[in-house]
């Protein structure tokens with residue numbers, strides 16, 4: 005039986021400043037579970053917009069109500085907004101860097117992990133905080149990273165830059181020796197931050213209609229970067245990673261880096277360009293074959309998927 009995974013990212017739930025995101029996330033999840041018959045859901049970070057514990061609990065209740073608060077049905081990883089939050093009013097802009105400097109990074113990651121404890125219950129990990137981890141779902145093995153860099157006045161002043169430590173690289177390489185990874189039909193790496201460079205923008209397949217100029221302008225910002233991407237892809241190649249899933253820049257699309265297909269699903273709930281609609285990615289794994297499709301959210305859940313609303317890409 006083929007396995008179908010729905011990937012979305014960056015719902016930025018915040019009942020105070022983005023109340024519309026919660027019903028939108030529910031619609032995307034219902035669409036994935038209903039119309040697309042997804043066996044498993046993956047959300048690659050920024051579940052919340054402001055790292056608010058009440059928003060985390062609201063999301064937890066949503067997962068519970070949909071019957072997916074279980075490891076076999078759902079995988080989540082932490083995003084920068086789940087740790088540092090973000091400025092939501094003009095007044096916040098001045099105070100936000102100081103808030104980032106003062107907050108307790110480890111405590112915030114722990115709150116995220118504890119809120120979704122059921123989803124992390126069967127992870128294989130060597131780290132006290134749980135990243136990187138391996139998780140086997142049927143014939144797919146997931147490798148989840150925490151790509152959120154710690155605060156630094158020069159390197160990460162507002163918490164949005166990314167980094168995966170050399171120790172996390174070492175642990176991931178060790179985890180790849182586990183039979184759960186070695187015997188998997190498909191090996192998928194998960195991280196929050198995007199892995200494309202400015203020069204890759206021309207090769208992005210964009211589903212939701214955001215302009216390449218819009219993407220390029222955003223990734224030129226010095227506060228949205230993942231450091232060490234070249235080393236990370238060396239690791240992915242050494243580990244035989246088949247697919248990379250991420251979020252962080254708010255559009256839905258795909259690209260290939262160093263021969264590895266990569267999907268971004270950060271436009272599912274909160275896209276930069278709203279005119280194109282709401283898309284998320286669906287990955288179908290059948291033995292060693294993966295097929296990835298960007299699926300447009302339809303208003304009627306029962307409506308059949310229109311061919312012209314999808315961007316199909318055979319990736320292996």
Ligand SMILES: [Fe+2]
Pocket residue numbers: 050083084085196251252253
């Ligand atoms: Fe982010």
